[in-house]
Amino acid sequence: MLCFTLLAAGCSTKQVVVEGNFPKPLLDPLPITLGVIYPSAFAEHEFFDEAKGRAESDWLVKTGEAQVEFWDILFDGMFDEVVHIRDWETVQRRAPEIDGVLIPAIGDLQYTIPTHTNVKIYEIWMRYEFRLVDIAAIHQQEDGALSFNPDERLAAWPITAYGKTPTAFLQTDEEAVNLAAVVALRDAGAHFVTSFGATPDVAVWLDGIARREQDAARSSSDQAGDPQPVVDSAEASPTGGEPDSGETL
Amino acid sequence: MSGQRIDRQTTRIAGLILLAVLLGGCVNATVDEMTYNEPVAGIGESSVVILGRRHKPDYDTEFDFIECIGDHIHSGDPSIEVINEIAFINQFYPWFEPRTAPLQPQTIDRLLQLPPVAARFDEMKLEYMIWIDGNTENTESTGSMSCGIGPGVAGCFGFGTWGTESEYEATIWDFTDKVEVGRVSAQTSGQNYMPAVVVPIPIIAPVQGTACDSLGDQLLEYLSAFH
Numbered sequence: 282m283l284c285f286t287l288l289a290a291g292c293s294t295k296q297v298v299v300e301g302n303f304p305k306p307l308l309d310p311l312p313i314t315l316g317v318i319y320p321s322a323f324a325e326h327e328f329f330d331e332a333k334g335r336a337e338s339d340w341l342v343k344t345g346e347a348q349v350e351f352w353d354i355l356f357d358g359m360f361d362e363v364v365h366i367r368d369w370e371t372v373q374r375r376a377p378e379i380d381g382v383l384i385p386a387i388g389d390l391q392y393t394i395p396t397h398t399n400v401k402i403y404e405i406w407m408r409y410e411f412r413l414v415d416i417a418a419i420h421q422q423e424d425g426a427l428s429f430n431p432d433e434r435l436a437a438w439p440i441t442a443y444g445k446t447p448t449a450f451l452q453t454d455e456e457a458v459n460l461a462a463v464v465a466l467r468d469a470g471a472h473f474v475t476s477f478g479a480t481p482d483v484a485v486w487l488d489g490i491a492r493r494e495q496d497a498a499r500s501s502s503d504q505a506g507d508p509q510p511v512v513d514s515a516e517a518s519p520t521g522g523e524p525d526s527g528e529t530l
Numbered sequence: 531m532s533g534q535r536i537d538r539q540t541t542r543i544a545g546l547i548l549l550a551v552l553l554g555g556c557v558n559a560t561v562d563e564m565t566y567n568e569p570v571a572g573i574g575e576s577s578v579v580i581l582g583r584r585h586k587p588d589y590d591t592e593f594d595f596i597e598c599i600g601d602h603i604h605s606g607d608p609s610i611e612v613i614n615e616i617a618f619i620n621q622f623y624p625w626f627e628p629r630t631a632p633l634q635p636q637t638i639d640r641l642l643q644l645p646p647v648a649a650r651f652d653e654m655k656l657e658y659m660i661w662i663d664g665n666t667e668n669t670e671s672t673g674s675m676s677c678g679i680g681p682g683v684a685g686c687f688g689f690g691t692w693g694t695e696s697e698y699e700a701t702i703w704d705f706t707d708k709v710e711v712g713r714v715s716a717q718t719s720g721q722n723y724m725p726a727v728v729v730p731i732p733i734i735a736p737v738q739g740t741a742c743d744s745l746g747d748q749l750l751e752y753l754s755a756f757h
Contacts, residue, residue, distance in 0.1 A: 304620040307646050402588070447590055447665075464628075471624035 294339040297455045299347035301463035306358040306474060313490060314362040316375070316382035316416060317352075318427065320530045324349050328390045337396065342405075344390070344462060352385060355470045359477075369421040379416045380490050381435060384530065386410045388439065392461070394454055401448040403457040405465040409440040411473075413483065420527060430527035436482030442469030557720035557740045563748050565712030567704065569657075572755030576657030577611040578603070579618050580700075583663040585628040591662050595698070595742060599662065602746030607754040613654065621650060635659075635703040635710055656705045660749065664698030666738040675726050685728035695719045696741040700749060712752060716744040 326345040332338055356363045364375050366382060388408040395401050418433035444465030446457050477483055580600050582591030593615065600612040619626045625641055632638055638659075642648045675688030699715040720735025751757045 302620075304623040306623055307621065307625065307644075307650060309644070309646055400588070445587075445590065447592075467624070467627055468629055471627040471629045474624050475630060 294341055295455055295458075296341045296343070297458050297462070298343045299459055299462040299466075301347060301351075301459070301466070303351045303354050303463075303466070303470075305354055306470065308359055308474065310359060310361045311487070312494070313360045313380045313487075314364060314378045315356060315360040316364045316366045316379040316419075317356055318366045318382060318384045318419075318530050319349055319352075320384065320386060323386055326387050326390075328392070330392070340392070340458075342390070342392065342458060342462065344387075344466075347462070347466060348385075348387070351466045351470065355473065356383070359474065366419070366427070369425065369427065372416065372419050372421075372427070376416045381486060382414050382416055382419060382429075384412045384414065384429070386412070392458065394458065395448055402445050403448070403454070403461045404443070404445045405458070405461040406444075407442045407465055407469060409442070409469060410437065411440060412437045413486065418527075422529065426529050428527040428529045433527075435486050436480060438476075438480045438483070440469055440472050440476065442466065442472060444468055557718050557735050557737050559716060559718040559740050559744050561717075561744045561748060562715045563712070565702065565714070565752050567711045568752055570755065572607075573610060573657045573753055575611075576655045577613055578658045578660065578753060579613040579615070579654075579656060580660045580662060581615055581618070581626065581631070583631075583661055585631065585633075586663075589665040589667075591665055591698070592738075595666070595738060596662055598739070598742040599700075599746045599749065602742060603750050603753065606746070606750040607756055610750075610753055613656075622647065635708045638703075638705070638708050651705075658711075658753065659703040659705050661701045661703070662698055662745070663701070664696070666694060666696040666741070669693035669695055673724075675724070675730065677726075686726040686730050687728070688726050690724040690726075692722050693719065694722060694735060694737040696737050698741055698745055700745055702749075702752065714745060714748040714752075716741045716748075718744065 324345050326348055327341060327343040329342075330340040353363075362378075364371065364379055366372055366375075386409065388410045389406075390408075391406045393400075393402075393404045395403070412431070412434050413436040414429050414434045418429045420428050420430075422428050442465045444461040444463065444467070446460040446464060448457065478487060580596050580603075582593065582596045584590040596615045600615070603610055604612050624630055625644075625647060632641065642651065669692065671690065671692035673688065673690035675686055675690050677686040678684065696716070696718045699713060701710060702712040702714075703709070704711045718737050718741045720737040720740075722735050723733040724730050725733075
């Protein structure tokens with residue numbers, strides 16, 4: 282019975298659904314209305330690693346829910362307003378206010394545990410790919426799904442994140458991997474906050490928004506009381522609402 | 531014949547247990563201190579935060595060690611307000627993460643240029659920021675122990691021993707002047723024993739606890755007007 286239990290323990294799958302409490306960032310929010318699309322591969326992200334030997338276990342690490350929770354808190358603290366874009370109706374209704382749409386993706390996730398490395402540290406490493414597009418670049422496909430043409434992006438940049446946690450008395454492998462994943466998420470947020478404005482294409486986009494706002498403020502002070510025409514950028518787009526062969530979200 | 535051998539082995543194990551009990555709990559500690567501008571009248575209504583360094587690739591300073599030092603200082607002088615480390619890091623997210631935490635006191639000025647960060651520091655009335663760098667590790671182990679299980683019987687027999695070493699350095703930053711005002715370090719080591727005659731009995735040397743007490747005493751002496 283004991284032997285059977287030991288054998289079964291060696292072959293079982295260790296599953297971690299990443300959970301944590303994530304703090305709100307201490308920042309003055311940027312005066313930007315940001316659209317955010319979490320592609321299903323991101324919102325339901327999981328990582329599976331098959332055991333390489335009898336002594337090892339399969340690992341399934343589900344980060345999707347924690348990713349969405351974490352980035353929602355970060356974006357809410359970092360930008361004046363965040364609009365979650367889940368359907369075409371939101372694109373059409375909110376297009377005039379949205380300055381840009383951010384689409385995160387997880388490019389790679391790697392982990393190590395002490396049984397792999399003989400080092401008493403659990404580690405998680407992630408590489409994100411962030412893409413910033415104009416709302417006009419978001420299209421609707423025939424099946425209703427949203428897509429965008431990758432060539433129409435305003436900026437694309439990678440963010441790497443690293444989290445580690447040492448072994449601790451009475452701590453299971455699963456708890457340690459969860460803790461390392463939470464540290465990696467926090468590191469991703471810190472990296473994002475400190476590199477966002479320094480990314481060249483993002484800096485150009487931010488300058489453009491600042492210039493537009495200055496012009497608008499100047500013209501409104503020049504022509505006080507005159508109503509300004511509102512351009513719906515989604516409607517103005519030549520391909521708005523048309524089926525598109527871009528990247529499905 | 532085999533009965534005699536078991537008796538001899540039991541006597542040897544009993545001798546080792548006695549030796550272990552005599553030696554157990556023995557910890558060597560070395561403390562170095564170099565401090566300036568001691569607040570002779572104490573820190574008044576200001577507060578102190580103690581933070582662990584976690585940017586090195588091969589170790590993290592343990593959260594429970596930082597908590598131990600904070601508790602040691604607060605219990606030695608209840609008038610000193612020690613801010614909880616995790617609460618502090620969360621309140622200042624993302625500015626005290628391993629990637630972003632200031633490594634030099636001068637770089638705090640850069641953080642204070644951010645209005646919400648400056649406002650929160652003002653609220654806290656922070657006087658000293660103490661960074662602790664180091665960790666506790668188990669070193670070489672020797673001995674052997676075998677355990678068995680049978681119908682209605684289970685037990686272990688043997689003897690194991692291993693060492694533990696702690697090395698920590700506390701760097702004190704004066705938050706008002708943005709300068710380093712002192713360093714205190716503690717190195718401790720001890721030997722742990724695990725004799726087993728049916729039941730293993732761990733005799734653990736309080737290496738990390740001694741490092742906490744040594745470092746805590748020195749920091750208390752620096753911060754408190756009563757020590």
